[in-house]
Amino acid sequence: MQNGQILFRSTNLRAPAVSFEQALLKGIAPDGGLYMPEEIPRLTQDEIREFSDAKYHEIAYAVGRKFLAGEIPDEDLQRIVIDAYNYNVPLEHVYDRKYVMRLDRGPTASFKDFAARMMGRLMQFFLNRNNGKLLILTATSGDTGSAIANAFYGLDNVKVVVLFPEKEVTARQRKQMTTLGKNVTIIALDGKFDDCQALVKQAFADSELENLNLSSANSINIGRLVPQTMYYFYSFAELRSGDPSEKVVFSVPSGNFGDLCGGLIALNMGLPVSKFVVATNENDEYPKFVKSGFYEKLVPSLNCISSAMNVGHPSNIPRLVQLYGGNMDEHGAISSAPDLDRIRKDMYAISITDAETEAMISSAYKKYGLLLEPHGSVGWAGLQHYLRDEGDDIDQLYISLETAHPAKFPEKIREILSFDPELPPSLQGLEEKEESYEHLPTDYKAFKDFLRDNY
Ligand SMILES: *Cc1c(COP(=O)(O)O)cnc(C)c1O
Secondary structure, eight states: OOTTOOOEEETTSOSOOBOHHHHHHHOBOTTSOBEEESSOOOOOHHHHHHGGGOOHHHHHHHHHHHHHTTTSOHHHHHHHHHHHOOSOOOEEEEETTEEEEEOOOSTTSBTHHHHHHHHHHHHHHHHHHHTOOEEEEEEOSSHHHHHHHHHHTTOSSEEEEEEEEGGGSOHHHHHHHHTOOTTEEEEEESSOHHHHHHHHHHHHHOGGGGGGOEEEOSTTSHHHHGGGGHHHHHHHHHHOOSOTTOOEEEEEEOSSSHHHHHHHHHHHHTOOEEEEEEEEOSOOHHHHHHHHSOOOOOSSOOOOSSGGGOOSSOTTHHHHHHHTTOEEOTTSOEEEOOOHHHHHHHEEEEEOOHHHHHHHHHHHHHHHOOOOOHHHHHHHHHHHHHHHHHOOOTTSEEEEEEOBOGGGOHHHHHHHHSSOOOOOGGGTTTTTSOOOOEEEOSOHHHHHHHHHHHO
């Protein structure tokens, strides 16, 4: 181990600490837990101030380097972030000092591109160095799958299998995955997202599949968590007033809580955040937990229009619990309670109904010309609740995250606003491409046989 190298430890505490490379390539720790940095690296306020004149990839480099020091040469990391972040991150002014950060300009028009592109390039770097091979298994509720498939598409040392719930993704989301081919295989499951996730988890735990070199690229992979800290630093750097004591409020539409955990890690690294608004759809297990202190997962999860957030037990919650001094296993059992007072100080959690999500798409557009899709609308609606409950301060900086491009949800936008959102270049030409995908029942044996027969 080199000086300054950070080790990564499982949230279940029953597995040895590993390097970033090992955590990245493994995905899940052998004890079923999630990898977390043993110690969260800090940025000084001077370092954070210097970000104000920096480009996105420069901030990504400075933040990423804190986690990767000693594991990857600086020039390689620099090359990776320049290559991964070759698109814009618009910060749209809405009113007063309220902004929407559009994380939807990547190749699959979802914020998951930020994490997937960086993770794919990091994996490629380490695999090339060791002549390794991997089979990436991923469950998706819509956007992860296409972001992952695109991030790994065409690489020769990685194959990808994506499971999606057939009835829970839009035609456009499906086509973003099923029109790729090559090293990417897509499977439609006749179940829910949680079923897809359960099959993937079971495959990882199955010793008979060990020779397949399975790895996860879901939001639990540490290689996705680290990149999700970067845009919090970037948006604050771009929009800060210059007052050295300034703090920002972020509103984060949340499902599996990877995005939020990225923000919480940024906070622990030194980013001055006064509050995270944690906005969920009707899957309200987390807002309920913050209120009552009792965690109960929602089984089955509810089907809401912000479909990428239909999660009844967010897989990143054990990380959040650990950041607040507690311990939770992957099933949601708490063996040591987190500091709820500190959670409530840092987070305002709110569940937004579908009816309100739709109403907000309409009113944000009519009032401010702000075009939101269902996930971003949940975030923006969450912020409005926060402003009503805690007061609206016109001098305060508020940033709400838009996590997908409205053109990914044309049916909803047309129904509410009576027009078709313009397609970003990355989504053009999709209709004409040919689809190819498999169908499987929600049955572990069938899935396992498929993997054994094909890999
Ligand atoms: C995945 C996703 C989310 C939720 O992000 P988490 O990190 O799972 O909380 C929100 N919006 C969109 C569009 C997504 O694809």
